Amino acid sequence: MTDLAANKPSARISWRNIDLAAVAPFVALALLLVLGAFANPNFISIDNLLNVLTRSAFIAIIAVGATFVISSGGLDLSVGSMVAFVASLTIMFLNSGAFAGPGAMLAAAVVVAILIGAACGLANGLITTLGRIEPFIATLGTMGIYRGLTTWLSQGGAITLRSPDIQSLYRPAYFGSVLGVPVPIIVIVATAALGAFVLYRTRYGRHVLAVGSNEDVARYSGIPVSRVRTLAYVIQGLCVAVTCLLYIPRLGSTSATTGLMWELQAITAVVIGGTALRGGVGRIWGTVCGAFILEIVGNIMLLSNFVSEYLIGAIQGAIIIVAMLVQRSLARR
Amino acid sequence: MTDLAANKPSARISWRNIDLAAVAPFVALALLLVLGAFANPNFISIDNLLNVLTRSAFIAIIAVGATFVISSGGLDLSVGSMVAFVASLTIMFLNSGAFAGPGAMLAAAVVVAILIGAACGLANGLITTLGRIEPFIATLGTMGIYRGLTTWLSQGGAITLRSPDIQSLYRPAYFGSVLGVPVPIIVIVATAALGAFVLYRTRYGRHVLAVGSNEDVARYSGIPVSRVRTLAYVIQGLCVAVTCLLYIPRLGSTSATTGLMWELQAITAVVIGGTALRGGVGRIWGTVCGAFILEIVGNIMLLSNFVSEYLIGAIQGAIIIVAMLVQRSLARR
Amino acid sequence: MNAAASHPPTGPSKSDAPVLQAVGLSKSFGPVEVLKDISLEVRAGEVHAIIGENGAGKSTLMKLLAGHLQPSRGELHIDGETVTLADPVEAERRGIVLVHQEILLAPDLTVAQNVYLGREVGNGLTVDDRLMNEGARRAVRDLGAEIDPTVVVGRLSIAQRQLVQIARVLLVPHRVVIFDEPTASLTPVEAEALLKVIAEIRTKGTAVLYISHRLQEVKQIADRVTVLRDGRLVASRQAAELQPVDMAMLMVGRDVAKLYPDHQTAAARQTVLEVEDFSVPGFAQHASFKLGRGEILGFAGLVGAGRTELMEGIVGLRHGRGTIRLNGTPVHFPNVDASLKAGIVYLSEDRKGKGLLLAKDLRTNLTLASLGRFVRGLLIDKGKETAALDKAIADFDIRARRKDMLAGQLSGGNQQKLLLAKMMLLDPSIIIIDEPTRGIDIGTKEQIYKFIAKLASEGRSIIVVSSEMQELIGICDRIVVMRSAHIAGEVAGNEMTEDRIVVLATGVKSEEAA
Amino acid sequence: EDKKVTIGVSIPAADHGWTAGIVFHAERVAKLLMAEHPGLNVIVKTSPDAATQANAVQDLAVQGIDALVILPSDPDPLVNAIKEVKDKGAFVTLVDRAPSSNDNSVRDLYVAGNNPALGAVAGQYIKEKSPDAQVVVIRGLPIPIDQQRQDGFDQAIAGSNVKVLEKQFGNWNRDDAFKVMQDYLTKYPKIDVVWCQDDDMAVGVLQAIEQAKRTDIQYVVAGAGSKDMIKKVMDGDKLIPVDVLYPPAMIGTALQLTAANFYDQVPVRGSFILDATLVTKDNAKDFYFPESPF
Numbered sequence A, B: 001m002t003d004l005a006a007n008k009p010s011a012r013i014s015w016r017n018i019d020l021a022a023v024a025p026f027v028a029l030a031l032l033l034v035l036g037a038f039a040n041p042n043f044i045s046i047d048n049l050l051n052v053l054t055r056s057a058f059i060a061i062i063a064v065g066a067t068f069v070i071s072s073g074g075l076d077l078s079v080g081s082m083v084a085f086v087a088s089l090t091i092m093f094l095n096s097g098a099f100a101g102p103g104a105m106l107a108a109a110v111v112v113a114i115l116i117g118a119a120c121g122l123a124n125g126l127i128t129t130l131g132r133i134e135p136f137i138a139t140l141g142t143m144g145i146y147r148g149l150t151t152w153l154s155q156g157g158a159i160t161l162r163s164p165d166i167q168s169l170y171r172p173a174y175f176g177s178v179l180g181v182p183v184p185i186i187v188i189v190a191t192a193a194l195g196a197f198v199l200y201r202t203r204y205g206r207h208v209l210a211v212g213s214n215e216d217v218a219r220y221s222g223i224p225v226s227r228v229r230t231l232a233y234v235i236q237g238l239c240v241a242v243t244c245l246l247y248i249p250r251l252g253s254t255s256a257t258t259g260l261m262w263e264l265q266a267i268t269a270v271v272i273g274g275t276a277l278r279g280g281v282g283r284i285w286g287t288v289c290g291a292f293i294l295e296i297v298g299n300i301m302l303l304s305n306f307v308s309e310y311l312i313g314a315i316q317g318a319i320i321i322v323a324m325l326v327q328r329s330l331a332r333r
Numbered sequence C: 001m002n003a004a005a006s007h008p009p010t011g012p013s014k015s016d017a018p019v020l021q022a023v024g025l026s027k028s029f030g031p032v033e034v035l036k037d038i039s040l041e042v043r044a045g046e047v048h049a050i051i052g053e054n055g056a057g058k059s060t061l062m063k064l065l066a067g068h069l070q071p072s073r074g075e076l077h078i079d080g081e082t083v084t085l086a087d088p089v090e091a092e093r094r095g096i097v098l099v100h101q102e103i104l105l106a107p108d109l110t111v112a113q114n115v116y117l118g119r120e121v122g123n124g125l126t127v128d129d130r131l132m133n134e135g136a137r138r139a140v141r142d143l144g145a146e147i148d149p150t151v152v153v154g155r156l157s158i159a160q161r162q163l164v165q166i167a168r169v170l171l172v173p174h175r176v177v178i179f180d181e182p183t184a185s186l187t188p189v190e191a192e193a194l195l196k197v198i199a200e201i202r203t204k205g206t207a208v209l210y211i212s213h214r215l216q217e218v219k220q221i222a223d224r225v226t227v228l229r230d231g232r233l234v235a236s237r238q239a240a241e242l243q244p245v246d247m248a249m250l251m252v253g254r255d256v257a258k259l260y261p262d263h264q265t266a267a268a269r270q271t272v273l274e275v276e277d278f279s280v281p282g283f284a285q286h287a288s289f290k291l292g293r294g295e296i297l298g299f300a301g302l303v304g305a306g307r308t309e310l311m312e313g314i315v316g317l318r319h320g321r322g323t324i325r326l327n328g329t330p331v332h333f334p335n336v337d338a339s340l341k342a343g344i345v346y347l348s349e350d351r352k353g354k355g356l357l358l359a360k361d362l363r364t365n366l367t368l369a370s371l372g373r374f375v376r377g378l379l380i381d382k383g384k385e386t387a388a389l390d391k392a393i394a395d396f397d398i399r400a401r402r403k404d405m406l407a408g409q410l411s412g413g414n415q416q417k418l419l420l421a422k423m424m425l426l427d428p429s430i431i432i433i434d435e436p437t438r439g440i441d442i443g444t445k446e447q448i449y450k451f452i453a454k455l456a457s458e459g460r461s462i463i464v465v466s467s468e469m470q471e472l473i474g475i476c477d478r479i480v481v482m483r484s485a486h487i488a489g490e491v492a493g494n495e496m497t498e499d500r501i502v503v504l505a506t507g508v509k510s511e512e513a514a
Numbered sequence D: 001e002d003k004k005v006t007i008g009v010s011i012p013a014a015d016h017g018w019t020a021g022i023v024f025h026a027e028r029v030a031k032l033l034m035a036e037h038p039g040l041n042v043i044v045k046t047s048p049d050a051a052t053q054a055n056a057v058q059d060l061a062v063q064g065i066d067a068l069v070i071l072p073s074d075p076d077p078l079v080n081a082i083k084e085v086k087d088k089g090a091f092v093t094l095v096d097r098a099p100s101s102n103d104n105s106v107r108d109l110y111v112a113g114n115n116p117a118l119g120a121v122a123g124q125y126i127k128e129k130s131p132d133a134q135v136v137v138i139r140g141l142p143i144p145i146d147q148q149r150q151d152g153f154d155q156a157i158a159g160s161n162v163k164v165l166e167k168q169f170g171n172w173n174r175d176d177a178f179k180v181m182q183d184y185l186t187k188y189p190k191i192d193v194v195w196c197q198d199d200d201m202a203v204g205v206l207q208a209i210e211q212a213k214r215t216d217i218q219y220v221v222a223g224a225g226s227k228d229m230i231k232k233v234m235d236g237d238k239l240i241p242v243d244v245l246y247p248p249a250m251i252g253t254a255l256q257l258t259a260a261n262f263y264d265q266v267p268v269r270g271s272f273i274l275d276a277t278l279v280t281k282d283n284a285k286d287f288y289f290p291e292s293p294f
């Protein structure tokens, strides 16, 4: 289909704006920090800020994967359920005592989590590409499947990490810190850096953006479109696995409600970060910033005492819209 | 004069394609009916089928509106929360006793519900068009807002229709039937027929499809793109209002969980019905069929004895995927 | 939006006053001024042709005249009155309509729905589809084509879409019609029909602005010719004073008397590609042909003959059945990746939709198909990419104002050159080019022909699919002609004449066809 | 009584009737206590899920609290977060839901309704009232407290003639319960008793029965003690003869006990398990709070 893409104002303006659009989420973040400092003096304390950054880890890491999926022109609604599923299986494996020492057990669990995450991602990828089903519906389906399987595994209850040895050995993976920086923050930065490297500097990353930008052009250029898309889902699965590996030491247990609605948060983080849902553009660092913004909004709401708890959801919704408006108006300048 | 005779065959092929794609959801529905009859002989009883059709009314009617939004190239994730919000306000109005007789009260409530529904839809439309925010994010924001406001209105509890007079007068709107056909089924058919008329037979409907198909072309053709899109969201709001008017007499109360996840169900119904999420195509009757399919899948699962209650979610997810695969393979023939 | 209908076009105006007049128009995109101080006018009943190289600013000028863009400086007068055209709708209301160079149709709507989009016929709220289908069928038939008005536009070929687009515009009541390269994607037969239509509306008193790179056509229908070069108006003459060679000279600023390069036909060539009994279901049946080393093989045929689909089938872009032998060994390409690896590249006729990522920069586009050559370890070597871009810009004479501009901001001809450069980075041995010069100016055409000849002389084999018979005759060793999904015949040497090709392509004697 | 004390209260968001009751009672008692003790500051925070609640607990700790009263939405995942607070020296009161290891390392005080008992009391009642009943069960969400109630119920009817025809999840949601009940009615020609575990779901169940005009259902046993259901018991509704109490007011009790730890001289420690009282026509008026949202 030949269309007038060249004449779309966006195309014309975009190169000049790239910088402003990329900066917009960080400006929004800075504004929020100021707002937070007014709301409660404790907000700006190092402790609190580290806390908030630390707990944004789950969404931030998932959202790095979502950036790949979305910029390749896909969408993954199953990530929240996938967290529940992968974390449940990993805990069950840790409880199985397949290996002798807790160290060996943990090392094996890391491998297990990563394999399962990759497999779940692969399933999503194959259903959307080979099955040619819209990603929205395909991953809505697998969302039901992964959560259903989790419910079944837990027989309606919780799956809890039992061995205290493993627990104490594993605890620092979430609660520890290196040179004063909590481990989860290090993991966020490492994941994002790796993601940015892959997306911006490698051949595969270029292909992802090409496929998301115009599938036909990619195909006519000899890019294996389905493989590139599928791999993006696998990357999403790997990010989910990393999240699970941080989630287990923090909460130590899963149930059928683990990770509920996380998919929407991850997608929101990606979009607030400046990645367009139609594909072709991906901003890893913006995404991480978006995840921080989401978490900080919640934190400010909790620390400030003037919002009725019934209204928190409403205000969060309003802030998302305002953040997007700020972003758009900056990007349009 | 040479005519393009060579093109004739391809034109004919395309017609055949269109029909199959439109027919696919109905084929899937028929297959499900057969499956259901095997699962439990009660399934095929008139009573059960009427029950199932009746309770698909909420999703079906919302999904008719969603067909407009989606085929105009938008998306509305807020409809579930909007049901909760509009229904809550309407019940509060009914409880206010602003008018004397229960009849007058009810008539006024109909107007109130419709006005609020339209206003909510308008808000969604204006945020996406004037604010130029991706529909996914804009309506995710309003989803939080509408649900938050509902929680706040109900102070976390339930909002219950108090007057027994109104209740008994209103009850037949859901539980009554005309010539043996339950009222909700009549409302589904009426809404869908009206929707189909507007989408296929009017100028506005034509413009909806054009805007969803190629926004630039629509703009160059003098179609007021933003107005057309906004109006699609208003239509969605009106459909939500109609749903609310059926919902209130059923349980006579709302709470913060009313309509939870209905947006995903409505979108699924639309897509199963053959409407593409990218816009430009809308199949109203397919959508209604999709809503039936969703409800019947749940019904069969409960009536059959071979599914563990823990696995229902997983199987529902799997069936959605299979339904889409069937649809795609039919459409490709 | 029935405003247009309420302004009936004025009848043939006998006065000599210009209907539409541009005075000192300039247009800048950001810091770049692409049009500089252009003044021109068009009178009722006159065909005014605008010619110029790719990127000269023709389309931009037309968009200013039709309200799609606003001038940075300068004025527009209609009937002597100064006006501002805020948008295309306003221009339409004043009777100025534009047939876009790009195809602007809603792919999901039917032909009739597109033709009447924004001005649907009906009573009150509803639309009358029966009436519109009839109207659309007639409008397309007036252009000499037969297209089912109830077919979805997304299923039409580019040529059919172009016809639908023209039909759509001509249904608007108009005083000035602007055609921006309407014939670029049409075959001679349809182009001829269109020219007749233009002659007809002109006698009714409509003013016509006409852009084309086919200088013969310009000579044939224009009353007046204006030449743009680099955004400036360099000449405006009566058509009678100019021959195509003069026009080319004015456009390019140098002599292009010899458009087609010399090429020698070798007697016996070693066969590199052999296609036997190859079918692409629905589009091409039982096609067989051979391609020799260093040969330039043409594929001619009417729109919809199935040439594009046959080629797409061969390189693995479509599902096809049959035998393909590469240097004697049977091969099968399940996807393009495989054929690229085997050294066969295909350049799509749809360069905007399938050739280039319009929203990405030149560098990304250039290296997209051959990224493997630009990686060191895991990393993409951006320095190497930039060097390749510099080289491509030099080798292919790509006129980019900035190296970081987006591919979509290049003019059509330069996009084609970029696409060529992109595919040549793969160092292919067999090159299939679909409509290589569609919408390309004569100077660039010359360059592209030279380039094709050079590739052949390097021992590469080339298939050129084209709807321009002159071009095929000019550069090919042999021409295969397709008709209705079948190969109708093959011509070579002295038999390569337009007559012969038309006979094969239409299946009727040339006198009847004309 | 000028002692400055800050108590943080972390509870689930009001996402259905019972949790709404929790929010209501937490706020009600917080106001009472603050009026009573001018130095006392009570901060109430709600969270929709376990992970968010862990964050909320952290945020409360940042504000500096002397005591934490927490009703975890899902207990096991919150153990680590609670321990963090306790390790910093705050007094921890755990309400309602117990983690797998519920000991002094996690909390100082445990106040709970009795989930297994809620199931057991219902089972007991059914076993005695209609020994040969065919029962359909509508469960809540697949999380541990639901499992505990189900286990209590199963144990109570074990060995009796009461037969469970089927169990399905109604997600503590009226609309879902309505659907499940409609399908039960289609599937089983004879149902004696419905156990639906929660008053919210009972609303949907009653509508489904009324619509089907079925007379074989003798009664419905729900639970929690919402004002609507208590009212029905009080009024002698045939279908709702009893209700099993699982009062959201327990959060108020927990709050009061926690405050007492600071302001009264008695140290408060250990477990306080509230009974799952069977509400009948006779005692119903003692449990009727018309002004509560639940």
Ligand SMILES: Nc1ncnc2c1ncn2[C@@H]1O[C@H](COP(=O)(O)OP(=O)(O)OP(=O)(O)O)[C@@H](O)[C@H]1O
Pocket (backbone or CB within 6 Å): A006, A007, A012, C029, C034, C052, C053, C054, C055, C056, C057, C058, C059, C060, C061, C101, C409, C410, C411, C412, C413, C414, C439, C440, C441
């Ligand atoms: N939206 C835009 N933004 C920036 N530059 C543009 C834009 N549109 C066109 N240009 C530039 O303006 C110049 C004139 O383009 P235009 O499309 O008018 O050329 P043209 O004469 O129609 O060429 P062709 O024969 O290839 O169609 C070109 O250099 C082109 O790159």
Ligand SMILES: Nc1ncnc2c1ncn2[C@@H]1O[C@H](COP(=O)(O)OP(=O)(O)OP(=O)(O)O)[C@@H](O)[C@H]1O
Pocket (backbone or CB within 6 Å): B006, B007, B008, B010, B014, C154, C155, C156, C157, C158, C159, C160, C283, C301, C302, C303, C304, C305, C306, C307, C308, C309, C349, C467
């Ligand atoms: N996506 C499509 N679906 C169905 N039919 C199509 C599609 N694209 C093209 N066609 C049909 O296929 C036939 C051949 O296409 P096409 O016109 O591209 O052939 P061609 O010989 O390459 O002509 P040209 O290159 O001159 O346009 C036409 O009849 C056209 O209508």
Ligand SMILES: [Mg+2]
Pocket (backbone or CB within 6 Å): C058, C059, C060, C101, C180, C412
């Ligand atoms: Mg042009």
Ligand SMILES: [Mg+2]
Pocket (backbone or CB within 6 Å): C307, C308, C309, C349, C434
């Ligand atoms: Mg072609």
